Amino acid sequence: MNLTVIDHPLTRHYLTVLRDKNTPPPLFREAAKGLTYTLVLEATKRIPLEEFEVETPMETTTGYRVSKVVAVPVLRAGLGMLNAVLETIPNVKVGFAGVARDEATALPQEYYSKLPDLSDATVLICEPMLATGGSLSWAVDKVKSSGATNVTALCVVTAPPGVKKMYEDHPDVHIVTASHDRELNENYYIVPGLGDMGDRLFGTL
Numbered sequence: 001m002n003l004t005v006i007d008h009p010l011t012r013h014y015l016t017v018l019r020d021k022n023t024p025p026p027l028f029r030e031a032a033k034g035l036t037y038t039l040v041l042e043a044t045k046r047i048p049l050e051e052f053e054v055e056t057p058m059e060t061t062t063g064y065r066v067s068k069v070v071a072v073p074v075l076r077a078g079l080g081m082l083n084a085v086l087e088t089i090p091n092v093k094v095g096f097a098g099v100a101r102d103e104a105t106a107l108p109q110e111y112y113s114k115l116p117d118l119s120d121a122t123v124l125i126c127e128p129m130l131a132t133g134g135s136l137s138w139a140v141d142k143v144k145s146s147g148a149t150n151v152t153a154l155c156v157v158t159a160p161p162g163v164k165k166m167y168e169d170h171p172d173v174h175i176v177t178a179s180h181d182r183e184l185n186e187n188y189y190i191v192p193g194l195g196d197m198g199d200r201l202f203g204t205l
């Protein structure tokens with residue numbers, strides 16, 4: 001299974017703040033950012049580096065730089081993870097994938113997308129809640145049709161049906177998450193989960 005569950009004290013702390021139903025939107029946004037830092041560090045462990053000569057004040061030595069990383073937040077909840085990615089990864093570019101979940105069927109419906117050329121890029125899709133997997137699988141289809149071959153998904157929480165769908169549709173995609181939760185309820189929400197990520201980020205409850 002291409003699933004990494006982060007076991008770091010800061011990840012657990014921030015996830016608990018996100019799970020708490022009494023956390024107000026400003027603190028929720030801060031915790032989403034803090035948690036995403038920890039996901040980014042894990043997800044970028046093996047990204048390619050360019051080697052070049054750098055002049056220190058003493059002599060020339062070998063330096064390294066990160067290149068060609070593209071973050072793709074799945075709108076709208078993925079925006080809650082974007083600042084942490086922008087602040088952590090040098091030269092990162094950003095594409096957008098807008099998909100709404102049909103509340104009756106839970107199937108993904110595209111409403112916007114804007115992606116740069118993704119050939120040779122490391123693509124980090126920010127999809128906080130991997131519930132049924134419909135939106136993430138759709139987003140991976142989109143980035144692959146723009147040339148992506150190296151895709152990692154950053155998820156705050158995953159659930160078994162979403163991970164299973166990803167394993168069936170896109171077994172090459174690495175999923176990095178803070179928690180693999182128990183199940184989905186009858187409305188396709190993750191349990192124990194943290195509720196509706198977009199509503200809690202943006203105060204639209």
Ligand code: URA
Nearest residue numbers: 129131189190196197
């Ligand atoms: N989307 C959310 O925001 N929360 C869930 O639990 C599932 C999907």
